[in-house]
Amino acid sequence: MSDDDFEASERDAADDGSTDTDSTDPDLTDAERDALHEMQVGIEHVRRGYGRLLDCHHQVGRGMDRFDAAREKLREAGHDDLADELRDRHLPAGAVGDRWTYELVEAFERDFLSPIAEFEASARERLADGEKHVTERECQREWRDRTDGEAWRED
16 A cells, blocks of 8 residues: 555545534634644554554564465475474564564554544544644635635535
């Protein structure tokens, strides 16, 4: 999946289906709006990083499956010493220290992604009544307000 495809899927997944741009956003100072925007973009980047960590986990797992297949082939070829080393030393070892990639994924989600996502949602709730994409909504309203008519709706 390309970065552009990933970004599009992230936007689609984050979209709550609401297209109501006539809703009244809470009055925000420029600093509050900027802070919310930075946090929104920040959480999007963290989620993309999490996706890449999941991809790493899956790729490492596929690689380990291939090494396990090679272990069997080495044994068939009479190289028991190499097959035993793969079985006893490398296959059960962790990717980082003694931790397997699923443990890294779980720790990242538990210790970083969930708490930072909860903080971002809490700050958004406190400052903007939970409204997402306040900067984008404002821009959308401004662009639509300056149009002559509603030709943009016809597409």
